[in-house]
Amino acid sequence: MKELLKVKGLKTYFYTYEGVVKALEGINFDIYKGESIGLVGETGCGKSVTALSIMRLIQWPPGKIIEGEITLDGKDLLKISEEEMRNIRGAEISMIFQEPMSSLNPVFTIGSQITEAITLHQEVNKKEAEKRSLDMLNLVRMPDAEKVLKQYPHELSGGMQQRAMIAMALSCKPSLLIADEPTTALDVTVQAQILDLIQELNEEIDSSMLLITHDLGVVAQVCDRVAVMYAGYIVEIGTVKQIFKNPYHPYTKGLMYAIPKIHVETKRLEVIRGVVPNLITPPSGCRFHPRCDHAMDVCKKKAPPTVKVEEGHYVACFLHGGVK
Amino acid sequence: MKLRDYIIRRLVLLIPILIGVTLLTFTISHVIPADVARHFAGGAKANPETIARIREEMHLDEPLYKQYGYYLNDLFHGDLGECYTERRPVTEAIKQYLPATAELTIIAMILAIFIGIITGVVSAVKRNSWIDHVTRLIAITGVSMPIFWLALMLQLAFAYKYPILPLDSRLGIGVVAPNHITGLYVFDSLVTGNFTALKSSIYHLILPSITLSFASLAIILRITRSSMLEIVRSDYIRTARAKGLRERTVIYKHALRNALIPTITVAGINFAYLLGGAVLTETIFNWPGMGRFAVAAVNNLDFPSVMGFTLLAAIVMVTANLIVDLLYSVLDPRVRLGD
Numbered sequence: 001m002k003e004l005l006k007v008k009g010l011k012t013y014f015y016t017y018e019g020v021v022k023a024l025e026g027i028n029f030d031i032y033k034g035e036s037i038g039l040v041g042e043t044g045c046g047k048s049v050t051a052l053s054i055m056r057l058i059q060w061p062p063g064k065i066i067e068g069e070i071t072l073d074g075k076d077l078l079k080i081s082e083e084e085m086r087n088i089r090g091a092e093i094s095m096i097f098q099e100p101m102s103s104l105n106p107v108f109t110i111g112s113q114i115t116e117a118i119t120l121h122q123e124v125n126k127k128e129a130e131k132r133s134l135d136m137l138n139l140v141r142m143p144d145a146e147k148v149l150k151q152y153p154h155e156l157s158g159g160m161q162q163r164a165m166i167a168m169a170l171s172c173k174p175s176l177l178i179a180d181e182p183t184t185a186l187d188v189t190v191q192a193q194i195l196d197l198i199q200e201l202n203e204e205i206d207s208s209m210l211l212i213t214h215d216l217g218v219v220a221q222v223c224d225r226v227a228v229m230y231a232g233y234i235v236e237i238g239t240v241k242q243i244f245k246n247p248y249h250p251y252t253k254g255l256m257y258a259i260p261k262i263h264v265e266t267k268r269l270e271v272i273r274g275v276v277p278n279l280i281t282p283p284s285g286c287r288f289h290p291r292c293d294h295a296m297d298v299c300k301k302k303a304p305p306t307v308k309v310e311e312g313h314y315v316a317c318f319l320h321g322g323v324k
Numbered sequence: 325m326k327l328r329d330y331i332i333r334r335l336v337l338l339i340p341i342l343i344g345v346t347l348l349t350f351t352i353s354h355v356i357p358a359d360v361a362r363h364f365a366g367g368a369k370a371n372p373e374t375i376a377r378i379r380e381e382m383h384l385d386e387p388l389y390k391q392y393g394y395y396l397n398d399l400f401h402g403d404l405g406e407c408y409t410e411r412r413p414v415t416e417a418i419k420q421y422l423p424a425t426a427e428l429t430i431i432a433m434i435l436a437i438f439i440g441i442i443t444g445v446v447s448a449v450k451r452n453s454w455i456d457h458v459t460r461l462i463a464i465t466g467v468s469m470p471i472f473w474l475a476l477m478l479q480l481a482f483a484y485k486y487p488i489l490p491l492d493s494r495l496g497i498g499v500v501a502p503n504h505i506t507g508l509y510v511f512d513s514l515v516t517g518n519f520t521a522l523k524s525s526i527y528h529l530i531l532p533s534i535t536l537s538f539a540s541l542a543i544i545l546r547i548t549r550s551s552m553l554e555i556v557r558s559d560y561i562r563t564a565r566a567k568g569l570r571e572r573t574v575i576y577k578h579a580l581r582n583a584l585i586p587t588i589t590v591a592g593i594n595f596a597y598l599l600g601g602a603v604l605t606e607t608i609f610n611w612p613g614m615g616r617f618a619v620a621a622v623n624n625l626d627f628p629s630v631m632g633f634t635l636l637a638a639i640v641m642v643t644a645n646l647i648v649d650l651l652y653s654v655l656d657p658r659v660r661l662g663d
Contacts, residue, residue: 057565059557090568102559107581107656117567152657168567 001032004208005054005093005176010068012046012053015061019280023049025232025287026068028306031176036202036209038219038240040255041229042276047212050229051178054210055095056085072176091121094169096198098181100161104153110137111149114168121172136167140197159190166198173205180212195222216259220244225312228252231277231287233303238313248315250292286318294319327653334646338639345638346399346631350392353627360384363625364408395631404635405628409620414632417617422636423507424494425606425613429598430508431529432537437591440541441584444548449575451553459545466542471601475535475608482531489531490524493610499524532609536601540594547590551583558582585656592648599637 007029014021023046031037039047052058053065056077070077072092077085097103105113114133118124124132130149137145140163153161162182169177179198183191199222202209211222219226220240227237228249236249247253254272274291277283283290289299298318306314307321361379362370379385383394398405404414447459482489490496494509502513502521509525512518555561556579564578565571599615606615614633621629652659 055566057562086568086570088568089566095563095566097559097563099559103563105560105564105578105582106658108578109657116569120568154658165563168563 001035003030004033004073005031005210006069006071007050007054008069008071010050010053010070011066012049012058012063013066014063016280021279022282023063023232023279024053025282025303027229027232027234029227029234029237031208031210033175034206034208035224036199036211036222038223038226039210039212039229040214040216040219040226042214044276044279045229046232047214047229048180051095051180051210051212054178055089055093057089087121090117090169090174091172092174093176093178094172094174095178095180096162096165096169096182099185100158100165101153101185103165104161106153109150109152110156110164114149114164114171117168118171132171133167136171137164139170139201140164140167142167158186159194162186162190162194163197166194166201170201170205170207174207176208176210177202178210178212181214182211183218184213184215191218198222216244216255228255231282232279233287233316234306235288235317236313236315238310242310242313246313248309248313248320249288249317250294250319251288252315286316327650331646331650334649338642341642342635342638343396345635346396347392349631349634350395351388353630354388354391358625360408360625360627404632407621407629407632408626409624409629414628417629418614418632418636421612421614421617423509424611425602425615427508427510428529428532428536428605428611428613429595429602431510431533432540432598432601433591433595435533435537436540436544436594439537440544440591441548441580441587444545444587445552445575445580445583447545448549448552448556459549463542463545463549466538467546469538471535471539471604472608474538475531475605478531478535479608490528491531491609492528493612494525494528495521496524496528532605532611535609536598536605539601540591540597543594544587544591548583548587551586552579555579555582581655585652588648588651588655592644595644596637596641599640 007027009026009028010024011022011026012024014023027046027050029037039050041047049058049063052063054070054077056065058065065078068078072088077088080088104110108116111130111133114136115126115129118129118132119126122129122132134145134149137148142148142160142163148156148160148164153164156164166182177198182198183194186194195218198209198211209222211219213219223240225237225239226243227234228243228251229235230251236243236247236252243252244256247256251272254270257270258272260266260269272291277287277290283300285301286292286295286299286304289295292299296318304316304318306316309315309320359375361375361382361384362368364378364382365371365374383391395405402415404418406412407414407417410417443459443462447456450456479491483491495501499521500518502509502518503516505512505515509521510529513521513525556575561574561579564574569578602613603615603618605611606613607619610616614636618630618633620626621633
């Protein structure tokens with residue numbers, strides 16, 4: 001498969017009053033054309049920072065992309081001008097956010113917010129853009145689409161708001177859709193509908209998707225591949241089947257054990273001991289070592305390199321190689 | 325239809341408010357230990373017969389509730405009583421003085437709102453830059469500086485040390501006032517094409533309007549800055565950026581529209597400040613408006629005039645609040661009036 005987006009050695013830091021938060025410590029991954037890749041990990045591990053870095057929407061101050069490469073179709077997004085980047089945002093790469101209510105501007109109608117995105121990136125007049133907005137709303141199966149165009153965000157339910165966000169994000173047929181926890185704020189039943197919708201539309205317009213979530217169930221349902229993040233690193237990456245069937249990294253294993261199983265009776269849920277580290281003063285070496293049951297001396301000293309364990313399956317752990 | 329009903333309802337509510345205001349001012353002006361009749365008869369050495377006659381003429385010998393009854397009765401007939409100092413109906417005096425105050429406060433309000441909002445936005449966008457520091461310094465000065473002190477300093481600087489601006493009332497000596505249309509000189513002279521008067525009236529407005537607007541400007545600036553700072557970090561601004569909008573559109577379309585909601589509230593409340601400030605400003609700048617008229621009335625125990633002034637101030641306040649509420653519904657679709 002051909003790569004659409006390549007992230008190489010991406011480092012993003014936040015310079016706060018308390019100190020430098022090393023949110024991303026050199027992450028590498030590719031997104032292939034037409035695939036869905038899941039990015040999973042605990043809150044604060046750098047998932048959203050990854051997404052915002054790709055969009056170049058890290059706000060300075062306090063955040064800054066320190067180094068790395070993000071190439072989209074061979075073009076390094078970190079080297080192009082702000083204006084070129086603006087033409088990519090919303091057109092080539094677009095984004096859906098976690099909280100649809102707060103992600104839509106409360107004082108503009110749904111119609112005007114979608115139309116704005118269309119007229120910005122496409123050579124169409126206002127009337128045509130409005131027609132396309134309506135088409136988009138119908139595409140995301142918005143009930144009463146014509147009426148919704150003239151409505152304000154607060155007049156819609158959470159699910160409808162997220163449908164509107166999806167319509168807006170897909171209105172310019174992006175080649176990459178970044179969905180940052182798109183269903184976290186929604187009811188479980190609505191969650192399933194929205195996920196189905198995203199997946200279906202994504203296939204229809206043939207775009208790739210980066211799905212950020214902390215819900216492994218969502219990943220299993222929607223994604224082709226999955227990358228597991230821990231404290232600013234990607235610790236394991238592979239196909240959904242590889243990761244779920246045969247996790248290598250102790251952290252990924254921990255995550256898998258923590259999923260309650262419907263056919264096994266358990267008194268207590270499995271947990272990963274300890275807490276997510278503070279990224280201002282992260283643990284030395286492998287950032288997972290204080291919580292790892294298999295930690296060795298080398299783990300405290302240096303960060304493990306990413307090694308290939310099978311075709312398309314990579315892991316960053318000394319248990320699986322990299323010790324000299 | 326609903327909006328019209330809402331406006332009518334709010335205007336009807338004006339009646340009890342105004343009755344309350346008259347009751348308060350009437351009570352206050354009649355319980356303070358001052359003998360109005362003696363004052364008008366000539367003071368301490370007045371002839372007792374004259375005092376008695378005046379007391380009877382002005383109904384001052386009757387019980388308070390009866391006096392209040394007379395007052396209300398007159399009020400319903402559009403009569404605010406007789407202005408003691410100027411020996412003419414209070415309504416006539418108001419008609420003469422109101423345009424000067426209206427002109428001054430309107431200009432001051434426009435200055436405060438426009439400069440306040442623009443500097444507030446710039447200050448928030450360029451947070452922690454030198455522009456922001458200077459703006460914040462101006463804001464804190466504006467909020468803490470007494471209005472009369474600012475007026476005196478401005479006079480000292482621009483009328484005395486460097487005499488570039490006039491201090492003599494509303495027009496220069498020898499400049500004929502424009503034909504009366506609204507009584508607002510700037511407006512009238514513009515409409516009638518009287519450019520000598522236009523220039524002179526604008527010159528005369530500069531110092532008083534700066535003085536009057538400064539405190540409100542500072543408050544509007546601060547509230548705009550802080551609400552902008554909050555809003556530029558919000559999720560929907562991130563969405564706007566993620567769409568690929570240019571920063572200018574993000575700030576002036578998506579953020580400002582939301583930031584203006586608290587600003588409008590503060591601007592409305594500040595209208596009251598401006599009326600209070602007008603009393604000081606007009607006195608210091610010798611501005612022939614309602615404020616100076618009110619001060620003269622208080623000094624002369626001219627209660628009908630004082631009450632006329634407070635009544636007018638109350639009407640302006642309530643109307644300003646109504647306008648703010650109407651603007652709310654325009655700016656924020658979540659606010660529904662008349663439901």
